[in-house]
Amino acid sequence: MSLPALATLPATLDFLALRAEQTLQAAFAELSTDAAARFAAWAGSRQETLRRVTAASDFVVQQALRDPQMLLELAESGELERPLQAGELRAQLAAQLLECEGEDELGRRLRRFRNRQQLRIIWRDISRQADLIETCRDLSDLADSCIDLAYHWLYPQHCAQFGTPIGRRTGQAQHMVILGMGKLGAHELNLSSDIDLIFGYPEGGETEGVKRSLDNQEFFIRLGQRLIKALDAITVEGFVFRTDMRLRPYGSSGSLVFSFNALEQYYQDQGRDWERYAMIKARVVGGDQQAGEQLLEMLRPFVYRRYLDFSAIEALRSMKQLIQQEVRRKGMAENIKLGAGGIREVEFIAQAFQLIHGGRDLSLQQRSLFKVLTTLEGQGYLPAAVTDELREGYAFLRYTEHALQAIDDRQTQMLPDNDQDKARVAFILGFAEWSAFHERLMHWRGRVDWHFRQVIADPDEDLDNAEEEVVGGEWLPLWEDVQDEAAACRQLEDAGFADAPAARQRLAGLRSGNQVRAMQRLGRERLDAFIPRLLAQAVEHDNPDLVLERVLPLVEAVARRSAYLVLLTENPGALQRLLTLCAASPWIAEQITRFPLLLDELLNEGRLFKPPLAPELAAELRERLMRIPEEDLEQQMEALRHFKLAHRLRVAASEIAGSLPLMKVSDYLTWLAEAILDQVLALAWRQTVAKHGTPRRADGSPCDPDFIIVGYGKVGGIELGHGSDLDLVFIHGGDPQAETDGVKPIDGAQFFTRLGQRIIHLLTTQTNSGQLYEVDMRLRPSGASGLLVSSLGAFARYQESEAWTWEHQALVRARVLVGSPQVGREFEAVRAAVLGRERDLNALRTEVSGMRAKMRDNLGSRVTAAGTAANAFEATSPFDLKQDAGGIVDIEFMVQYAALAWSRKYPELLEFTDNIRILEGLERLGLVPGEDARLLQEVYKAYRMAAHRQALQKQPGVVSGDQFHAERRSVLRIWRELGLN
The missing domain is CATH 1.20.120.330 (Nucleotidyltransferases  domain 2)
Incomplete structure (x- = not known):
């Protein structure tokens, strides 16, 4: 935003500059010889600027002629050449109003001050010594100062006459709150703007201290009238600011001043859209600043809706x-x-x-x-x-x-x-x-x-033929049910619906449903505008029946919040993306139906199909939460949930579009979980410390936070799917016995337990946007009967002397997700020591095989004996991708067996926690034949890809038995060759 260039004064304006120069010289000469000399000396060094300004502005010339002394004071003070400091303008006016007696004198001083500042501001604007921001800021500061100082001058005079207004509820003296609207509220006032104001006061009551008390509202109405007169009345000195009160509730016919309760009730019940638009810029410009901020907070829900408001x-x-x-x-x-x-x-x-x-x-x-x-x-x-x-x-x-x-x-x-x-x-x-x-x-x-x-423009406005029907208009008679059944079905069949009667019945069910019948007129108009567009786009798909089946529940869900229908009507591209995604995945359709706020993600195609990388994810979430007050836990929880929903949708959309391969899908979902866990830990830490103080380390220094969240299973192995829960273990490095330093001290063990409980609460609590994640803590030491949070020492002792082999298998996929880097390094050392110890391979094979057999018996497909019976490869039999023989868990158990068997000699096997890279290590070290390792990697990815597809189709991870024959046999062959049975 650059300043306009300085131009040479054109000849057509020369005569104006010359005439102004002559009249100003005469005015100063008439004032005094000394004044004339001082002006000449000043003007001589600024002749070009003086010519520019006086040629351009009659106002500057008129004010200088009316009060030459004012121009001289401004010139000699240097204020024409420098910006004012913060608060300087207000301080100048406050000094002018000292010892001011009477309202007439108040009006004169305000007007003279305004004219002086107006001359200064115009001078600096025309001479390009001030940019647009400074000019608008000075004008707004001028208005703020005049409004507030005039109010505070009038208030005690008014109280002396009518008593002090006292709140009926609090018993406290009441002050008026003056809201500046429009450009004044935004600090963007222009050179000759009027000011839009709204007056309010905190609570009802009566005045005290006089014989005849006044109702508080009457007191403030009269005070407001005096303030408007002080600012707005035109006198020989001009005016201060033209004052417009028409933005108040009920406009010119409404009361001049309202209590906070009355304002809140009005905007809640009767506030119109243009009033929301006006209230965006509302700012407290005078009166009780603290109460004013409370008022704005009360009105915020009227202005900013928590849902997308198209x-x-x-x-x-x-x-x-x-x-x-x-x-x-x-x-x-x-x-x-x-x-x-x-x-x-x-x-x-x-x-x-x-x-x-x-x-x-x-x-x-x-x-x-x-x-x-x-x-x-x-x-x-x-x-x-x-x-x-x-x-x-x-x-x-x-x-x-x-x-x-x-x-x-x-x-x-x-x-x-x-x-x-x-x-x-x-x-x-x-x-x-x-x-x-x-x-x-x-x-x-x-x-x-x-x-x-x-x-802003109407989406139909850009049609080549202005008389052309609205998009989808051919479907309006069907939606409005003005066709007979045969004609409606014929239209649906001709458009490509396979089951026209069912499609017609779905639309009829929506039209006659409770949600639609309860809609108000405006909402029904929006629905009537949307459904024809929906049908027009649905028939462009290969399976319009499926599109309608999956999208109409969403329409019904948002019918009472018709702003979402406007979003889709206004954005044909978003509607197209909605139908494409819903046709591809009932899981996505269900997610958007449950959480319509996800429709926002469909607006930006580039962003929808390009989820951010891990650092960008973390930074975006941090930035979102920084904008929410720390004490607003509800908003923080909603922000976390919306962030998760939005990014999970973007990942699913990218997977469906083919722009994100399987491994990247899991990466993104895992990064998402880590970003959320990082912020959840930070929130829980702040809240627990605020209540109990900071825990201590063994050396007495404060923890910061000396706590880690360890991920097991899919999150540990960087293999999260769309509906995965989180297998977590909490570990701390503090002193369990040392007390915290807060006003309600507790020992370290209690502190970290409460911290862990807080984390689980933040993750699992159901809000309007669902829960963040289901959390499984059963892999902690001693399982469900063990402590929620273990010290690092206790964790190490358990793993070394009490843990079962299957717990060490789980530890292969364990890694630190978030928390203290120091405790994380210490955890990695414990993990390496436990997994890398000497083992009896025969005993290890027996224990791994035994645990796998139990899992197959309990979790595998019964009709095929977990994929081991003769009928396991028939089309009518199920194949559980995860639990049946030759499936995902077999590959995971082989990888875990290998890590436990050989990591003592080859500690590099413990570097990674995901199966793909561990298999790469086994191949590189020659522990598994390269062909077998690569085969297991490809089969593992194929299984997981199939499981992802099933999840997006809202199907369990089970396919027909005639699939993956070669893959299953190969997995079982390698299982046997490793000596497992």
Whole structure:
């Protein structure tokens, strides 16, 4: 966002500069000889700047002529050449209001101060000593200071007359809260803007300290009226700020001031979409700041919905249509704020994303448009090229707006219709002539309007023939049930439905179902607009019957939250991706039906089919949680669950699309679990430490956190599937006996147990977004009867002297997922020592074979004796991919046997925990023939790929017995050759 260039003063404006110079000299001469000399000395060194400003702005000349002393003071103070420091402007006004007596004097001092600052701000803007951000900030600070200091001057006067307002509930003195809306709320005020305010007060009650008390509301209404008069009334000194109160509840017909309860009730029950749009930028600009923040927090759920809210686009589109009608009616096409490609369209783009996504993505809950655009780019909502154009276009439009208003301090966004002001505007913007400026302006308006249409415009608007029917319109009669049954079935059959009566019945069931019958008018209109689009896209698929069967439950689930229907109506690409994924996987269809917020993931095709790598995953989750207050546990838990759901969907979508092979699917799902566990551990640690203090190590130093989460099974082996649970073991390195240092101290053993319980609670608690993971802790020392968390020493002792062979087999796949690096290294040393000890191979083979036999007996397919009977290879028999003979567990047991048998001599076998890389090591070391090792790897991947497919089809990991004949026989052959039986 660059400053407009400085242009040479054109000859057409020379006479204005000359006339201003002469009149100013005369005014200073009339003031005093000394003043004239001081002005001449100052102006002599800044002649070019003085000529620029006075030629461009009648307001500056008029104010200097009205009060030459003010210009001289500004000049000699250096304020025209430097930016003000934070708080400096307020301090100056506070000094001006000291010893102010009477409301008339208050009004005079406020107006003089405003005119002084307005002159300074316009001077710095035209002379390009201030950029757009500084100008808007100074104007907003000026408004804040005038509003708040005027209020605090009036309040004690008002209390002396009518008593002090006291809250009925708290018994505390009450102050008014003044909310600044629109550009004031966002610190984006323009040079001649009015200010939109809303007044509130915390609670009802009466005034005290006078004979005749007033109701609190009446007290604040009268106070509000006095404040408006102090700011808005036009006197010989002008005005401070034009004050608009029409954004308050019920508009001009509503009470001037409302209690917090009344405001909350109004917005909850009657708040309209445009009021949500307005409330995005609301900020406390005066009165009780602390109470004001509480009010904004109360109103936040009205503004930002926790679900995806694509109804916001409809509302913004309707608002834009009303504005366009007004523009056409009043002939305001040249209005750079309201016309096509104007300032309002950039604001609408940003606020559309804020209203749609801001309830879940807290980074969008900002007021500043520039900051929102940066977030939209950073979070991937808009490409950098788009946000760059919007940022540059908006800045150009705002600079133009300021140029229009700087001329005469007049509230206008209309391009001038006279040559003199055209020359001024072009000159202020750095152009030699109007035509060059206007060409650039129209370029930016064109780009803004194009981007606006991509976000806000109706999806049917870009049809070549404006009279063409809406997409899917041919299906509307069928949906509205105005056809007879035969005609409806014929239309469905012709479109490719195999079972037309069933499809028609499904649609009829939806139409007459309780969810749809209970819909309000607006929701029903949205459903009626969506179903024809759904049918039009469904018939493009090979199996439209299946698409309809899987998608209609989702439609029914979201019928009462019709914003989701708007999302799909507004985004044909998202609807297409939804149907494709649901047709491919009933598991995905069920996930989206249970958690419709996942529809958000369908909006960005590039992101949907390209899940991030492990570091990006972890960073994204950290960033999300950083935006949530530490004390808001509910939001943190929801954010974790949504993150998991969203990324798990992206992995499944990528697998279906073929962009992610099996091994990468497991990698991503494992990385996802690790990123979540890392943040869950951090949350649980903070909460447990906050309650009990920090535990100690044996040397007395504080733990930080000296705790690890060890993953076993699939998560340990980096082989997670779509519905896998987590096999976890918790280990700590603290002193079990030493007490924590908090106000409620407990010993270390208790602390880490409670930490472990907290972790499990965060992982397994059911919320609106489900649970994070099912957790299995049975692999900890002594199983379900053992301690939830073991010290590292206790874990080592158990593994060395008490653990069974099958527990050592499980340890082969164990690895540290998250936690203390030091304790992690110590765990790895224990693991290596336990697994690498000398073993009797005959005894080992017997124990591994015995455990495998028990598992086959208990978990394998009974009708084929776990795949060992003669009928095991028949098409009518089942083959359990995991448990039957020749299946996944046989391969895992062989790998574990090999690691236990040979890792003492070859410790490098313990480097990895996944079967594929352990098999690579066995081949490299010559412990297993290369052909056999590679065969086991390929078979293992084939089994797992089949199990993934089954999971995505919501089927158990069982296929027909006529599959994988060669693979199963090969696995059993290698099993026997290893001496297992």
